[in-house]
Amino acid sequence: DWVMRDHIAEAVEAIRRQVGDEEVILGLSGGVDSSVAAALIHRAIGDQLTCVFVDHGLLRLDEGDMVMDMFAGKLHAKVVRVDASELFLGKLAGVSEPEQKRKIIGGLFVDVFKAEAARIKESHSRHVAWLAQGTIYPDVIESGGGKSKKAVTIKSHHNVGGLPEQLGLKLLEPLRDLFKDEVRELGVALGLPPEMVYRHPFPGPGLGVRILGEVKREYADLLRRADAIFIQELRNFRDEASGKTWYDLTSQAFTVFLPVKSVGVMGDGRTYDYVVALRAVQTSDFMTADWAELPYALLKKVSSRIINEVRGINRVTYDVSSKPPATIEWE
Numbered sequence: 001d002w003v004m005r006d007h008i009a010e011a012v013e014a015i016r017r018q019v020g021d022e023e024v025i026l027g028l029s030g031g032v033d034s035s036v037a038a039a040l041i042h043r044a045i046g047d048q049l050t051c052v053f054v055d056h057g058l059l060r061l062d063e064g065d066m067v068m069d070m071f072a073g074k075l076h077a078k079v080v081r082v083d084a085s086e087l088f089l090g091k092l093a094g095v096s097e098p099e100q101k102r103k104i105i106g107g108l109f110v111d112v113f114k115a116e117a118a119r120i121k122e123s124h125s126r127h128v129a130w131l132a133q134g135t136i137y138p139d140v141i142e143s144g145g146g147k148s149k150k151a152v153t154i155k156s157h158h159n160v161g162g163l164p165e166q167l168g169l170k171l172l173e174p175l176r177d178l179f180k181d182e183v184r185e186l187g188v189a190l191g192l193p194p195e196m197v198y199r200h201p202f203p204g205p206g207l208g209v210r211i212l213g214e215v216k217r218e219y220a221d222l223l224r225r226a227d228a229i230f231i232q233e234l235r236n237f238r239d240e241a242s243g244k245t246w247y248d249l250t251s252q253a254f255t256v257f258l259p260v261k262s263v264g265v266m267g268d269g270r271t272y273d274y275v276v277a278l279r280a281v282q283t284s285d286f287m288t289a290d291w292a293e294l295p296y297a298l299l300k301k302v303s304s305r306i307i308n309e310v311r312g313i314n315r316v317t318y319d320v321s322s323k324p325p326a327t328i329e330w331e
């Protein structure tokens with residue numbers, strides 16, 4: 001629409017004026033905000049933008065490849081993918097306390113990003129002067145209003161306070177004045193696929209807080225496959241009354257890996273395998289949330305697919321806890 005096209009033209013003009021002929025680095029997470037910021041800045045300055053995508057090994061199934069396909073493949077943006085899964089899983093070995101896991105993941109993420117940004121700064125012939133972040137208006141308010149100097153620690157470990165100063169870069173935040181729904185509209189208008197722009201939120205520590213206790217690669221691999229089935233069926237099943245898919249009717253849905261084993265039967269044999277919990281909630285602000293009354297037919301399909309397709313999981317449960325007192329994530 002016209003309003004959005006005007007808005008894009010203005011935003012593009014503002015970014016060009018601000019950046020001039022200098023270069024910009026942006027941390028791409030695959031989330032909505034950093035993706036829309038990347039698409040907008042790329043529209044404005046093309047190859048003067050370099051995106052850094054840190055893969056901590058705790059992403060959903062095929063997520064890293066999808067981010068690369070979208071930004072490097074379709075948008076032809078410069079994207080550096082850093083595969084740091086060995087590093088992250090190594091440092092997480094033996095650690096089971098949730099807050100300690102979050103600190104390790106957040107801290108490592110900053111270290112890896114900083115190292116990569118410094119390398120890019122050194123190696124580029126043009127002057128790399130800017131760090132772009134997908135900070136949106138609610139983040140600005142949450143971090144105390146005015147300038148978003150303080151770290152936005154709960155919602156997104158990617159908007160890290162102090163990082164621009166440490167890297168000797170100026171901060172570029174083209175989404176600072178926008179609400180989430182405006183960011184989504186902007187994303188669609190910039191050509192990002194609606195499935196990406198209307199995705200459920202995903203926590204910075206990723207599957208690290210959806211594998212209870214110690215994180216292991218084996219657990220992450222099982223969880224990724226189970227979760228992909230759940231999400232796929234949520235997108236497949238439609239509510240007849242509204243015509244909407246159950247993915248769109250829920251605010252956040254995911255699978256949690258429980259590192260306990262239970263007994264089952266498969267063919268003539270006994271199994272002794274892991275358990276997963278499905279979680280789906282409806283909420284307007286994520287401060288309180290109701291568990292979603294998913295249709296039994298959907299739960300049935302998901303359960304039988306996970307147990308039949310993911311060897312190593314033989315039991316699926318559904319979480320019927322609301323927030324409060326339960327939180328949305330299990331850790």
Ligand code: XMP
Binds near residue numbers: 156157
């Ligand atoms: P809880 O579990 O506190 O979650 O009810 C509320 C919302 O915040 C997300 N969340 C996080 N996001 N880093 C993030 O970027 C985190 O450490 C984190 N912990 C929770 C959660 O997914 C939900 O949308």
